[in-house]
Amino acid sequence: MAKITFDGIEVEVPDGTTILNAARAIGGGIVPPAMCYYTPLKGSGGKCRACLVRVAAGSAKDPRPMPKLVASCVTPVQDGMVVENTTSEQVLNVRKGIVEMLLINHPLDCPVCDQAGECDLQNFAFEHGVSTTRYEEERRTFEKIDIGPLIQLHMTRCILCYRCVYTADQLTEQRVHGVLGRGDAAEIGTYIENIIDNEFSGNVIDVCPVGALTDKTFRFKQRVWFTKPVNAHRDCENPKCCGNVVLWYKGKDVLRVTARKDQYGEVKEWICNTCRFDKKETSDWTIEGPAHIDRSSVISANHYELPVLNQSIVADLPESSTRDLEQNPPMRLGN
Amino acid sequence: MSFPTDSPPKPQFSEAAKAEIDRICKQYPAERRKSAMLPVLHIAQAEFGGWVAPEVQDLVAEVLGVKPIEVYEVSTFYTMFNLKPVGKHVLEICRTGPCQLRGSDELTLELERITGAKVGGGPSADGLFTLKEVECLAACGFAPVVQVREKYYEQLDTEASVNAMLSELRNMVHRPALPWEEKGLPNAVANN
Amino acid sequence: MGRKLLTEHINVEGIDTFEVYRKHGGYRSVEKAIKTMTPDEVVEEVKKSGLRGRGGAGFPTGMKWSFLAKPEGVPRYLVCNADESEPGTFKDRQLMSKLPHLLVEGMITSSYALGANTSYIYIRGELLYVLRILEKAIAEAYANGFLGKNILGSGYDLDLYVHPGGGAYICGEETALLESLEGKRGNPRNKPPFPAVQGLYARPTVVNNVESIAAVVPIVNDGGDEYAKIGVGKSTGTKLISACGHLNKPGIYEIELGVPVEEFIYSDEYCGGIWKGRDLKAVVAGGSSVPILPKELILKTAAGENRLMTYESLSDGGFVTGTMLGSGGFIAMDDTTCIVRNTWNFSRFYHHESCGQCSPCREGTGWLEKILHRLEHGHGSERDIDVLASVAKQIEGNTICPLGEAAAWPVSAAIRHFREEFEWHIRYPQEATRPGAVFPGKAVLA
Numbered sequence: 001m002a003k004i005t006f007d008g009i010e011v012e013v014p015d016g017t018t019i020l021n022a023a024r025a026i027g028g029g030i031v032p033p034a035m036c037y038y039t040p041l042k043g044s045g046g047k048c049r050a051c052l053v054r055v056a057a058g059s060a061k062d063p064r065p066m067p068k069l070v071a072s073c074v075t076p077v078q079d080g081m082v083v084e085n086t087t088s089e090q091v092l093n094v095r096k097g098i099v100e101m102l103l104i105n106h107p108l109d110c111p112v113c114d115q116a117g118e119c120d121l122q123n124f125a126f127e128h129g130v131s132t133t134r135y136e137e138e139r140r141t142f143e144k145i146d147i148g149p150l151i152q153l154h155m156t157r158c159i160l161c162y163r164c165v166y167t168a169d170q171l172t173e174q175r176v177h178g179v180l181g182r183g184d185a186a187e188i189g190t191y192i193e194n195i196i197d198n199e200f201s202g203n204v205i206d207v208c209p210v211g212a213l214t215d216k217t218f219r220f221k222q223r224v225w226f227t228k229p230v231n232a233h234r235d236c237e238n239p240k241c242c243g244n245v246v247l248w249y250k251g252k253d254v255l256r257v258t259a260r261k262d263q264y265g266e267v268k269e270w271i272c273n274t275c276r277f278d279k280k281e282t283s284d285w286t287i288e289g290p291a292h293i294d295r296s297s298v299i300s301a302n303h304y305e306l307p308v309l310n311q312s313i314v315a316d317l318p319e320s321s322t323r324d325l326e327q328n329p330p331m332r333l334g335n
Numbered sequence: 336m337s338f339p340t341d342s343p344p345k346p347q348f349s350e351a352a353k354a355e356i357d358r359i360c361k362q363y364p365a366e367r368r369k370s371a372m373l374p375v376l377h378i379a380q381a382e383f384g385g386w387v388a389p390e391v392q393d394l395v396a397e398v399l400g401v402k403p404i405e406v407y408e409v410s411t412f413y414t415m416f417n418l419k420p421v422g423k424h425v426l427e428i429c430r431t432g433p434c435q436l437r438g439s440d441e442l443t444l445e446l447e448r449i450t451g452a453k454v455g456g457g458p459s460a461d462g463l464f465t466l467k468e469v470e471c472l473a474a475c476g477f478a479p480v481v482q483v484r485e486k487y488y489e490q491l492d493t494e495a496s497v498n499a500m501l502s503e504l505r506n507m508v509h510r511p512a513l514p515w516e517e518k519g520l521p522n523a524v525a526n527n
Numbered sequence: 528m529g530r531k532l533l534t535e536h537i538n539v540e541g542i543d544t545f546e547v548y549r550k551h552g553g554y555r556s557v558e559k560a561i562k563t564m565t566p567d568e569v570v571e572e573v574k575k576s577g578l579r580g581r582g583g584a585g586f587p588t589g590m591k592w593s594f595l596a597k598p599e600g601v602p603r604y605l606v607c608n609a610d611e612s613e614p615g616t617f618k619d620r621q622l623m624s625k626l627p628h629l630l631v632e633g634m635i636t637s638s639y640a641l642g643a644n645t646s647y648i649y650i651r652g653e654l655l656y657v658l659r660i661l662e663k664a665i666a667e668a669y670a671n672g673f674l675g676k677n678i679l680g681s682g683y684d685l686d687l688y689v690h691p692g693g694g695a696y697i698c699g700e701e702t703a704l705l706e707s708l709e710g711k712r713g714n715p716r717n718k719p720p721f722p723a724v725q726g727l728y729a730r731p732t733v734v735n736n737v738e739s740i741a742a743v744v745p746i747v748n749d750g751g752d753e754y755a756k757i758g759v760g761k762s763t764g765t766k767l768i769s770a771c772g773h774l775n776k777p778g779i780y781e782i783e784l785g786v787p788v789e790e791f792i793y794s795d796e797y798c799g800g801i802w803k804g805r806d807l808k809a810v811v812a813g814g815s816s817v818p819i820l821p822k823e824l825i826l827k828t829a830a831g832e833n834r835l836m837t838y839e840s841l842s843d844g845g846f847v848t849g850t851m852l853g854s855g856g857f858i859a860m861d862d863t864t865c866i867v868r869n870t871w872n873f874s875r876f877y878h879h880e881s882c883g884q885c886s887p888c889r890e891g892t893g894w895l896e897k898i899l900h901r902l903e904h905g906h907g908s909e910r911d912i913d914v915l916a917s918v919a920k921q922i923e924g925n926t927i928c929p930l931g932e933a934a935a936w937p938v939s940a941a942i943r944h945f946r947e948e949f950e951w952h953i954r955y956p957q958e959a960t961r962p963g964a965v966f967p968g969k970a971v972l973a
């Protein structure tokens with residue numbers, strides 16, 4: 001076991017635990033945000049840098065501070081380590097910078113994005129960012145593509161967290177999509193729009209922190225905060241599928257089916273494509289009751305605010321979305 | 336990014352290349368055959384006309400026993416692999432600081448003017464040249480520099496040196512043989 | 528004339544063949560190490576020599592070797608970093624193509640010291656012709672009993688292979704290099720674990736630059752103490768400097784560390800001064816990543832002392848007035864050079880070479896390049912300079928690998944030392960973008 005101090009709070013965790021998971025063991029507002037790390041996915045993390053923290057003392061044996069901020073999601077704790085997150089001005093400032101970086105090439109088309117309301121980037125920007133951008137250059141854009149009949153890829157929104165790649169690698173036998181190209185030209189790509197026809201491929205939708213991978217069968221485009229999440233289960237024929245899901249209702253209609261997530265937005269158990277895409281009748285399911293969405297998300301707050309409002313960005317939006325924007329001003333919807 | 340969908344007949348490596356690939360794969364632990372990815376992609380590019388078509392990449396995947404996507408992830412990461420058809424000679428012009436200080440921008444314009452090809456565009460009308468800008472080739476003291484296949488052309492800051500390079504390439508019937516091809520070029524190349 | 532420990536025989540006819548190389552004392556270090564020394568004794572000599580990694584970071588090689596984990600029954604690897612892609616650096620290519628056996632010899636002696644039975648030379652893909660030269664040298668070494676099973680009857684086995692890259696600067700970063708050697712994209716790994724514990728195929732691995740490995744040969748031949756006598760302070764031995772840009776005699780020079788920068792630039796033994804009779808404006812002393820310094824600060828430190836070609840002297844003054852020896856890629860710029868253009872060029876390089884894994888580097892390098900491109904083409908605005916400086920700061924220190932810093936430093940340093948030239952581009956875009964325009968001096972801004 002290792003004892004560490006995180007933002008002044010002591011916690012004891014097994015050796016080898018990452019700083020992030022030690023913080024999650026404490027819980028609450030001191031937990032660093034994570035945009036790429038995903039506990040069930042081996043090898044994930046370290047990329048987005050949202051979770052950087054300051055190590056004020058490396059360990060009891062070597063109490064020197066670490067020279068640079070470290071990614072809490074991939075750095076293991078040491079006994080006697082002292083970590084600063086919300087108590088460090090430097091960390092908070094750097095995090096603002098990370099928000100800015102993640103947004104400079106992000107389309108900010110939240111008003112027309114399916115993910116709005118349950119987007120980790122939106123939450124991240126809302127909680128940790130600043131409300132202006134200094135970015136005046138051209139933004140990177142891609143065409144939308146269908147990855148088979150069930151999943152759509154809107155690459156322009158992707159933050160290259162690699163979660164979907166790890167998911168496909170670790171859940172399916174034949175991964176057909178991956179990261180192609182490099183640098184800021186890197187993209188999630190596939191071969192000849194190869195169909196992801198594996199029975200667990202739909203899980204890439206749930207792990208995607210933004211609206212880059214979306215469910216094409218999501219019936220009627222709806223803002224998620226107008227839908228009602230309900231926990232349900234069925235006795236799934238697929239032995240690898242847990243059959244425990246969230247049904248998203250609008251009135252009597254099941255609009256979509258997702259896996260259940262914990263408070264950090266991580267899928268608890270994977271579900272198969274049959275449960276996700278084919279079972280959209282209430283009669284397919286045993287209803288358990290309303291799902292509690294307890295993440296610090298804009299869905300639970302039931303309001304929605306565009307994190308960065310900037311005229312030049314709004315002007316960049318395609319015409320259709322500008323129209324949508326005019327009709328549905330993004331400020332404080334539903335509140 | 337996606338690749339074209341029409342699939343021409345399945346390519347095959349020549350016997351000489353197969354032997355070379357076998358030799359290379361033995362350099363890595365048996366369960367680490369994927370390690371041979373880059374050397375095998377180089378062989379594939381040399382064998383199949385200077386670029387790696389999707390079906391050529393699929394062949395590489397098959398030879399290495401990996402998923403095709405694992406090859407695409409690599410071929411699109413490294414700049415040496417051409418993903419579109421190229422002219423007979425690909426002129427890779429270094430554009431980085433030290434070369435720029437000694438005239439690489441001017442060299443690029445000159446090569447565009449002479450060949451009629453454009454950097455980043457398709458091959459010249461005669462099919463001979465593709466122009467490609469690349470980053471530092473580790474020859475900065477001999478700038479400006481152009482690489483064509485395995486050969487470096489250096490100090491291309493005079494008309495004479497540029498012309499010498501171009502006429503050497505124009506007079507080349509087919510590309511120089513690689514060590515494993517010494518017994519003769521594979522048919523595909525010799526017929527080019 | 529300084530001593531030449533590596534390149535003494537570089538111009539000997541046929542030195543790339545085993546026979547000629549052997550005649551000039553080649554492979555003595557292998558014989559000496561394998562027949563008369565334990566592996567630990569070799570490591571000890573390297574420690575005594577004070578050799579610092581020649582790839583750029585300058586980390587003491589002997590110390591790196593002693594960190595190598597040695598769990599029972601687990602193979603370990605030595606991997607030579609021959610990716611040489613840092614702009615301004617072209618020493619390894621020259622050394623390998625002319626003296627391939629020197630690297631092969633260094634690899635054998637070093638592998639013995641580390642207890643590696645399989646070693647790789649990772650060479651950048653553009654140098655396939657050098658790979659052929661190395662493979663030929665390796666075949667000769669096998670044929671003469673210096674590689675393979677039971678080398679020189681000692682019971683020590685070693686296989687040595689050359690592996691080509693595919694065109695990616697980032698693969699010079701040691702963990703990206705290992706990923707690439709495993710046949711993957713060159714995405715640097717998060718550390719820890721460090722390669723010394725989990726490197727190639729998750730086994731303990733040492734990664735060293737070509738020149739570091741080559742230097743092991745004279746160190747073992749003559750002893751670490753002898754080697755350490757050359758140089759100044761903690762900058763021991765000789766170093767290959769690849770000099771380029773606006774010099775009369777660009778090329779590769781093996782210098783004894785401690786040569787004054789002024790002598791290196793102007794003396795006929797080295798670069799022979801600035802071309803076309805022009806004046807020196809600025810120098811990037813250690814490859815494109817290190818801070819650029821104006822003439823006054825590269826020749827003399829802020830305290831007015833002569834700047835020397837050593838790790839310490841070049842970094843005197845920190846980043847405020849100093850720079851770094853880095854990889855030894857020495858880029859000189861004459862007084863007609865546009866610093867904005869050069870900075871944009873370097874930014875474009877880092878933007879192009881970022882692997883794209885982590886957000887500050889992936890997004891920040893593009894942002895820097897785009898602003899600099901605008902400035903250079905006459906579309907700058909007053910706040911650009913501050914945005915540049917702040918974006919550079921947002922990248923620095925917050926990324927997975929040091930490419931982030933490498934992209935940020937040249938921008939920060941150019942603004943630090945040449946701010947007026949940037950302002951000139953913003954305020955007088957028409958003048959500044961005229962072909963061949965030269966910054967007339969800060970008086971123009973008054």
Ligand SMILES: Cc1cc2nc3c(=O)[nH]c(=O)nc-3n(C[C@H](O)[C@H](O)[C@H](O)COP(=O)(O)O)c2cc1C
Nearest residue numbers: 580581582608610611612699700701735736739929
């Ligand atoms: C972006 C980047 C590029 C690098 N490129 C090279 C290179 O081309 N050659 C090299 O020897 N080291 C390079 N390095 C340094 C290596 O990571 C590593 O420190 C070095 O190979 C260690 O060898 P040494 O201790 O012998 O210098 C690079 C580092 C970074 C961050």
Ligand code: SF4
Nearest residue numbers: 158159161162164208
């Ligand atoms: S598509 Fe989504 S999950 Fe995949 S890398 Fe992009 S942001 Fe991450």
Ligand code: SF4
Nearest residue numbers: 882884885888926928
């Ligand atoms: S700093 Fe740049 S090159 Fe290094 S890992 Fe991050 S994105 Fe890749």
Ligand code: FES
Nearest residue numbers: 037046048049073
């Ligand atoms: S969550 Fe730690 S770096 Fe992305």
Ligand code: FES
Nearest residue numbers: 429434472474475
């Ligand atoms: S800059 Fe062109 S070879 Fe280095």
